[in-house]
Amino acid sequence: MDQDSKKQAVADAALAYLRPKLESDTIVGIGTGSTANRFIDGLAGLKGSIGGTVASSEASAERLRAHGIPVYDLNSVDRVAFYVDGADEANAQLQLIKGGGGALTREKIVAAAADEFLCIADDSKLVRTLGEFPLPVEVIPMARGYVARELVRLGGDPVYREGVVTDNGNIILDVYRFPLAQPLAMEETLNNLTGLVCSGLFARRPADRLFLAGDDGVRELEAG
Numbered sequence: 367m368d369q370d371s372k373k374q375a376v377a378d379a380a381l382a383y384l385r386p387k388l389e390s391d392t393i394v395g396i397g398t399g400s401t402a403n404r405f406i407d408g409l410a411g412l413k414g415s416i417g418g419t420v421a422s423s424e425a426s427a428e429r430l431r432a433h434g435i436p437v438y439d440l441n442s443v444d445r446v447a448f449y450v451d452g453a454d455e456a457n458a459q460l461q462l463i464k465g466g467g468g469a470l471t472r473e474k475i476v477a478a479a480a481d482e483f484l485c486i487a488d489d490s491k492l493v494r495t496l497g498e499f500p501l502p503v504e505v506i507p508m509a510r511g512y513v514a515r516e517l518v519r520l521g522g523d524p525v526y527r528e529g530v531v532t533d534n535g536n537i538i539l540d541v542y543r544f545p546l547a548q549p550l551a552m553e554e555t556l557n558n559l560t561g562l563v564c565s566g567l568f569a570r571r572p573a574d575r576l577f578l579a580g581d582d583g584v585r586e587l588e589a590g
């Protein structure tokens with residue numbers, strides 16, 4: 367299976383998992399990226415069976431609306447039953463690195479608000495230890511230099527993502543060679559860095575279920 371077929375296969379698997387659980391008032395949180403886009407396209411066929419969606423980026427909101435799928439502001443819904451998104455890396459505990467598409471902050475907010483987080487990815491994303499993929503962090507523009515120096519002090523090698531402004535008006539630093547053997551502790555350390563809005567490390571809120579596509583089909587991994 368090529369990578370595109372794998373993305374399609376996990377999007378289909380997540381839809382098949384959700385279909386019997388959806389009710390007319392169910393709100394589904396929607397991630398960002400090429401795998402999430404496959405899920406959005408498939409969700410179009412179920413738009414009459416759900417209450418609507420909450421999107422993690424302007425790009426996903428636009429794609430959802432183009433399909434006629436209702437998109438709500440997170441503040442206007444009481445409950446997000448599911449959040450479905452891709453990832454850049456996942457470990458066996460279903461802790462993730464996300465943010466390759468720059469949407470990490472809104473992704474983390476919608477994931478935090480959701481009852482159940484379904485991650486969809488191809489098997490190249492499963493790693494023993496997180497950190498081969500550079501960790502994206504969203505930073506307030508005026509804090510760029512300060513935060514970059516702090517990230518170097520913590521052992522990383524931050525690189526400014528040129529020309530990218532997030533949906534929140536901030537910048538992204540991609541941190542190479544970051545020591546992520548203790549993801550929970552590092553996420554907490556990053557959360558305490560002034561000027562750093564959010565890291566793409568999803569350790570405190572891992573996925574609940576990972577649909578992983580390989581050459582032999584899709585398998586499901588559960589947290590814990």
Ligand SMILES: O=C(CO)[C@H](O)[C@H](O)COP(=O)(O)O
Nearest residue numbers: 399400401452465466467469
């Ligand atoms: O975190 C993300 C966007 O911010 C994406 O989920 C991640 O980059 C994976 O993208 P893709 O599905 O295109 O491989």
